[in-house]
Every structure is written in structure tokens, then in C-alpha cells.
Amino acid sequence: MKPYYTRPAWSCIIACTVILALLPILNLAFPEGHVLHVSSYAIALIGKFMCYALAALALDLVWGYTGILSLGHGVFFALGGYAHGMYLMRAIGHDGVYQSDLPDFMVFLDWKAYPWYWSMTDNYWYCLALVVLVPGVLAFVFGFFAFRSRIKGVYFSIITQAMTFAFMLLFFRNNTGFGGNNGFTDFKRILGYSVSAPSTRAVLYLITLAFLFGALLLCRWIVGSKLGRVLQAVRDSESRLMFIGYNPLGFKLFVWTLSAVLCGIAGALYVPQVGIINPSEMSPGNSIEMVVWAAVGGRGTLIGPIIGAFTVNGLKSWFTSAFPDLWLFALGAIFILVTLAMPDGILGVAQRLKGIKRNKLLKEMP
Amino acid sequence: MSSVLQPGKTYETAPGEAATSYARVKPEGLDTLHGAILYLEEITVSFDGFKALNKLSLDISVGELRCIIGPNGAGKTTMMDVITGKTRPTAGTAFFGQSMDLSKMTEYAIAQAGIGRKFQRPTVFEQHTVFDNLELAMQMDKRVKPSLFFKLSSAQKDRIDETLKLIRLNGMEKRLAGLLSHGQKQWLEIGMLLMQEPQLILLDEPVAGMSDAETARTAELLNELRGKHSIVVVEHDMGFVTEIAQQGKVTVLHEGAVLAEGTMQQVQSDERVIEVYLGR
Numbered sequence: 001m002k003p004y005y006t007r008p009a010w011s012c013i014i015a016c017t018v019i020l021a022l023l024p025i026l027n028l029a030f031p032e033g034h035v036l037h038v039s040s041y042a043i044a045l046i047g048k049f050m051c052y053a054l055a056a057l058a059l060d061l062v063w064g065y066t067g068i069l070s071l072g073h074g075v076f077f078a079l080g081g082y083a084h085g086m087y088l089m090r091a092i093g094h095d096g097v098y099q100s101d102l103p104d105f106m107v108f109l110d111w112k113a114y115p116w117y118w119s120m121t122d123n124y125w126y127c128l129a130l131v132v133l134v135p136g137v138l139a140f141v142f143g144f145f146a147f148r149s150r151i152k153g154v155y156f157s158i159i160t161q162a163m164t165f166a167f168m169l170l171f172f173r174n175n176t177g178f179g180g181n182n183g184f185t186d187f188k189r190i191l192g193y194s195v196s197a198p199s200t201r202a203v204l205y206l207i208t209l210a211f212l213f214g215a216l217l218l219c220r221w222i223v224g225s226k227l228g229r230v231l232q233a234v235r236d237s238e239s240r241l242m243f244i245g246y247n248p249l250g251f252k253l254f255v256w257t258l259s260a261v262l263c264g265i266a267g268a269l270y271v272p273q274v275g276i277i278n279p280s281e282m283s284p285g286n287s288i289e290m291v292v293w294a295a296v297g298g299r300g301t302l303i304g305p306i307i308g309a310f311t312v313n314g315l316k317s318w319f320t321s322a323f324p325d326l327w328l329f330a331l332g333a334i335f336i337l338v339t340l341a342m343p344d345g346i347l348g349v350a351q352r353l354k355g356i357k358r359n360k361l362l363k364e365m366p
Numbered sequence: 367m368s369s370v371l372q373p374g375k376t377y378e379t380a381p382g383e384a385a386t387s388y389a390r391v392k393p394e395g396l397d398t399l400h401g402a403i404l405y406l407e408e409i410t411v412s413f414d415g416f417k418a419l420n421k422l423s424l425d426i427s428v429g430e431l432r433c434i435i436g437p438n439g440a441g442k443t444t445m446m447d448v449i450t451g452k453t454r455p456t457a458g459t460a461f462f463g464q465s466m467d468l469s470k471m472t473e474y475a476i477a478q479a480g481i482g483r484k485f486q487r488p489t490v491f492e493q494h495t496v497f498d499n500l501e502l503a504m505q506m507d508k509r510v511k512p513s514l515f516f517k518l519s520s521a522q523k524d525r526i527d528e529t530l531k532l533i534r535l536n537g538m539e540k541r542l543a544g545l546l547s548h549g550q551k552q553w554l555e556i557g558m559l560l561m562q563e564p565q566l567i568l569l570d571e572p573v574a575g576m577s578d579a580e581t582a583r584t585a586e587l588l589n590e591l592r593g594k595h596s597i598v599v600v601e602h603d604m605g606f607v608t609e610i611a612q613q614g615k616v617t618v619l620h621e622g623a624v625l626a627e628g629t630m631q632q633v634q635s636d637e638r639v640i641e642v643y644l645g646r
Contacts, residue, residue, distance in 0.1 A: 222514070225513070225514050225515070225516065226501070226502075226513045226514075226516035227510065227513040227514040227516070229494060229498050229501070229502060230502065230513055232491075232493060232494065233491050233494065233502055236491050236492065236493050236494075237489060237491060239473075240485075240489045240490075240491070241502075242472075242473040242474045242477065243450060243473055243474075243477050243482075243483055243485075244477055244482075244502065244503045244558065244562060245474050245477035245478040245508050245562065246474055246502075246508045247472070247474045247508075247509075250509060250510040251510055251513075254510050
């Protein structure tokens with residue numbers, strides 16, 4: 001295995017985590033205009049990026065390590081978001097435009113009561129359970145049938161893409177009961193705290209950071225275990241693995257479901273920070289973008305996709321404000337560049353530079 | 367003398383170590399009551415009407431080293447595919463011991479039951495180290511949860527080290543398997559087979575593409591395994607077959623069925639064999 005997780009690398013990861021953790025504290029502690037003040041805009045942006053990074057990390061577990069390319073991880077992200085969003089909608093209470101018991105979109109549809117699947121969603125812990133269960137169960141069932149039928153490679157990717165597309169169409173319908181086109185928005189509070197208050201935002205940010213760091217440790221433990229080596233063997237030569245007595249189904253299902261759950265958690269953390277969830281999160285393009293993050297950072301490294309998510313989204317933020325029309329061209333160019341020139345992503349380039357430097361040092365030695 | 371490995375049993379002593387027990391005349395497991403470990407009866411495999419195997423019947427005794435030869439297209443590899451569950455027979459039965467119906471088992475269940483296979487082309491996990499390759503193959507609970515919480519015991523580490531020595535890859539355990547030479551990959555694959563502790567080993571052309579020195583070393587390796595496992599070797603290289611078959615049985619396949627069976631000398635003097643294979 002490539003030695004990415006050396007002691008200096010861990011020090012660097014921990015240092016980055018500490019710096020990221022300090023930012024919301026600086027935001028709260030210093031008034032605007034102070035040198036050390038971090039803007040609320042930056043906090044919101046980084047919070048969002050961390051959710052994306054968590055999704056990219058989840059994708060790396062299945063793509064980078066197990067060789068299962070999912071082009072539909074957006075659906076797990078969005079379902080986690082919707083599950084959390086259901087509570088946030090209930091928590092609006094009578095403060096909506098129509099001041100009704102029901103969310104505005106249901107009043108608009110002239111519904112008199114909540115449909116059955118909205119029952120108990122006013123309970124926060126129930127919704128949190130849904131955040132894990134809905135993507136998890138969907139992934140488990142979908143994965144079970146796909147993997148049992150030995151659907152692999154590009155065929156599997158296409159089905160995942162079709163799945164997210166089908167879900168998008170389903171959620172676009174008003175009658176599905178999830179706000180149709182507009183999705184969920186106008187959230188007011190979470191567990192009684194205002195979602196727009198800087199302190200609430202800081203807490204959400206810190207929880208997201210904790211989940212991202214925790215997920216990195218969890219994934220690192222998994223890929224470092226013997227199970228991780230089995231996963232990589234699935235990626236490299238699945239049939240060979242069967243002839244030494246492993247049933248790949250269980251391994252693929254485990255990692256696929258875990259990845260979906262992590263992605264769902266990322267979506268759930270995303271919704272209160274961004275303030276909206278709608279079916280466009282399930283569009284095929286979004287899922288493909290996740291793949292781009294992982295590829296840009298360097299797949300099969302865990303830390304790479306996190307770097308990739310920050311880099312690509314950082315560029316996106318800058319591009320969409322500086323040259324709004326050009327972003328999609330830039331994204332395409334990045335993907336082509338990465339595929340052709342840096343197949344191991346940013347981390348791969350860093351490794352190569354390190355190698356060149358070392359070789360130079362060796363040559364200079366007498 | 368060393369003991370013959372039975373289905374459902376593992377080594378009593380570590381392999382490579384001089385085993386102390388004597389070969390059992392009567393196998394202990396119920397499975398091999400009649401002394402045979404593998405029965406193929408009237409196996410037919412047809413691909414779109416073409417019969418790759420045509421009523422092939424064959425049985426392998428416990429502890430036997432059987433060589434199987436035959437011209438290209440005789441069905442040697444298809445036979446191995448049937449035994450390991452890769453191909454389902456169109457007709458006929460394949461039994462491992464007395465009770466396991468191979469035609470109804472999945473590839474991994476067959477591997478766990480104790481049939482190990484080396485492929486024609488060396489297939490090792492190239493992105494894994496030599497050590498990891500052996501560790502993956504090692505006989506153990508190969509389900510998800512035990513794999514996640516697996517910790518290598520010192521006895522297991524010793525077993526890997528011994529196998530490394532046996533296949534002459536000690537000192538290279540940290541090297542990526544993809545960086546090994548062709549011959550070394552073949553040995554690593556044999557080493558992986560040994561880690562599986564199979565009762566029956568299937569070797570598909572184990573010396574294809576090897577240099578003379580490597581071939582000689584492989585023959586030496588197989589001779590060391592003789593008697594500890596039941597082994598089936600499919601091979602083209604006649605010199606190699608002569609060397610390892612010694613006085614054991616050799617089976618000649620032709621057009622999906624058994625053409626002749628006997629010692630190497632007997633089959634070499636068989637008129638039909640000379641006509642279809644050796645004479646050419």
C-alpha cells in the first residue's frame with residue numbers, strides 16, 4: 001500500500017482539523033472588521049464543503065477501494081437531507097406563510113392532513129434514525145439484488161445513474177408529498193434554536209467537522225483491516241477471490257451500505273446549513289460531480305477525495321461569481337486534465353514531486 | 367511418510383515440517399469412505415451444441431497425484447471449471463468425497479470445502495504484497511465480520527513464513543505481487559493454494575512460460591506436496607509430466623472424454639494416444 005498515512009501526514013490532518021475547528025470560534029469571538037474575524041459567509045461555505053467532503057469520502061470507500069463506481073450517490077445524499085428536512089419542516093410550526101399546521105406546500109395542494117409517511121417526523125430522534133435507515137435500507141436492497149446478479153463495472157454504474165434519475169422524477173411530483181419542485185426550505189429552527197443564529201450555525205459546523213473527522217478515522221480503520229484488503233482484492237480480481245473461498249457479496253454489500261449511510265449523514269448535515277433541499281440534488285449531474293471530486297483529489301486514498309471536494313468546490317465558488325457562464329466548461333476541463341495528466345489526482349502529483357525531489361537528492365550525493 | 371489431508375480436516379502439523387504421522391490406510395472422514403476424493407461421472411458440458419466435455423468419467427484417489435494430458439481443446443480446462451464451480455455441467459454428476467455435489471455449489475463454497483485451483487495464467491493480487499496475498503488465502507473464517515476484526519496470530523504468521531520459505535519468496539514478503547517475475551508469481555500462487563489447506567489441488571499448466579530452472583524447482587515443489595494433498599495436474603510439457611508422474615496414473619483426454627489411462631510408459635506406448643497426441 002502507498003504510504004499516505006505516515007506520522008507527518010497524520011500531524012497535518014490533525015492540524016487542519018484543529019484550524020477548521022477554530023474558525024467558527026473566531027467568527028463568534030471577534031466582531032466584524034476585526035483582523036481575526038472570520039466572516040459568516042466563509043463559515044457557511046466551509047460547512048457546506050465539509051458535507052461534500054464527507055460524501056466524497058463515502059464514495060471513495062466504494063469506488064477507490066472496492067472498484068464499484070457509483071454514479072448515483074446523490075440519491076443517498078438527498079434522501080438523508082430529506083429525512084432531516086422533514087423534521088425541519090415540522091419545526092416551522094405555524095410560522096409559515098399560511099400559518100397552518102401543515103407545511104406551506106401541503107396547504108397549497110389543499111391537503112388536510114399529513115400523509116402516513118410523515119407521521120412521527122416531529123420527533124427529532126425519529127428523523128435522525130430515518131437519516132441512517134432510509135439510505136441504508138435502499139442501498140442494502142438495491143445492492144443485494146445488483147451484486148447477487150453479479151452486475152459489475154459500467155453496467156452497475158448505469159443502473160445507479162438510472163436510480164438517482166428515477167428518484168429525482170419521483171420527488172419532482174407534487175403528489176409524492178415532499179414539496180415537489182421546491183423541496184423543503186424556509187426552515188426556522190432546529191430543536192428550538194434558530195437555524196440562522198450564528199451560534200447555531202457554529203454548532204452545526206462543528207458537528208459536521210466532527211462527523212468528517214470521525215468518518216475518516218472509521219474508513220481508515222476499515223481499509224487498514226483485513227476486510228480492507230479483501231475489498232481491494234474485489235476491486236482487482238473478484239473472480240480470483242471467489243476461488244480462494246470468499247463470497248464477495250457480503251463484502252460489497254457491507255461497504256456499499258456503509259457508504260450510502262455516510263452519504264446520507266452528509267446530506268442531513270448539509271440541509272440545515274444550506275437551508276434548502278430539492279430534487280435537483282438527485283440530478284445525475286450532481287452524482288457525477290461527486291465522482292469528479294474523488295478523482296481530482298486522488299481516489300483510493302480517503303484523504304484525497306476530501307481535498308478534491310474542497311478544491312473543486314472552492315474553484316466552483318470562485319468561478320460562479322467571477323465567470324458564471326464558464327463553470328461547466330471549467331469542470332469539464334478539470335476532469336479531462338485529471339484523467340489525462342494526473343490519474344492519481346492531486347495526491348498522486350504530490351507523491352510524484354516528492355519522488356523527484358528524493359531522486360535529485362540521491363543524485364547529488366557524492 | 368506424512369498424513370493425507372482429509373476433507374473437513376486441517377493440518378495436524380505445520381506443512382513443510384517433517385510430519386510424524388503415517389499415511390492412513392483407511393481415511394477417517396466419512397466423505398472418502400471408498401478411498402476416492404473426487405468422482406466425475408458422465409460429465410457433459412456443451413456450449414451451443416459443441417461438446418467441450420463428452421461423458422467424461424474420472425475419479426481421483428485420496429493422496430494421489432494425477433497428471434492429465436491431452437491436445438488443445440481436449441477439455442482439460444473445462445474439466446477444472448466444472449470441478450471448481452465456474453461452469454455448470456449440462457449432464458452428469460461431480461462429487462467431492464461421497465456427499466458434496468459440486469454441480470450445486472458456488473465457487474467460494476467449493477473453495478471453502480477444500481478444493482484449491484491454480485489457473486493457467488498466474489493470477490495473484492498484483493496490488494497486494496506477497497505477504498497479503500498469502501494472508502488472504504489462508505484458511506480461516508472468510509466472512510465479513512471476522513475479516514473486519516481479524517488479527518494475525520503468531521502461529522498464523524509462522525505458517526506464512528514457512529510457506530514463504532517453501533516457495534522461495536522469503537525476504538520478498540513486502541514486495542507488491544505485481545512486481546514479481548512470471549515464475550515467482552506461479553510459485554506465489556502455489557503458496558496461496560497451500561495456505562488454503564485444500565484437500566484437493568488442481569494445477570492448470572503450472573510450468574507454462576517458465577524457464578528450465580524454474581520448471582525444475584516447480585517439480586521439486588510438487589514432489590514435496592505429494593502424499594500430503596490429492597493433486598491433479600494438467601500439463602502440456604511432457605518432460606515435466608514424466609518427472610512428476612513417476613509411477614502414478616496419467617490420464618489422456620481427447621475430445622472431451624478419457625482416451626487412455628495408465629502409467630506414463632503405458633500411455634506413451636498406446637497406439638491411439640500416439641495417433642492423437644504424442645505422435646504429432
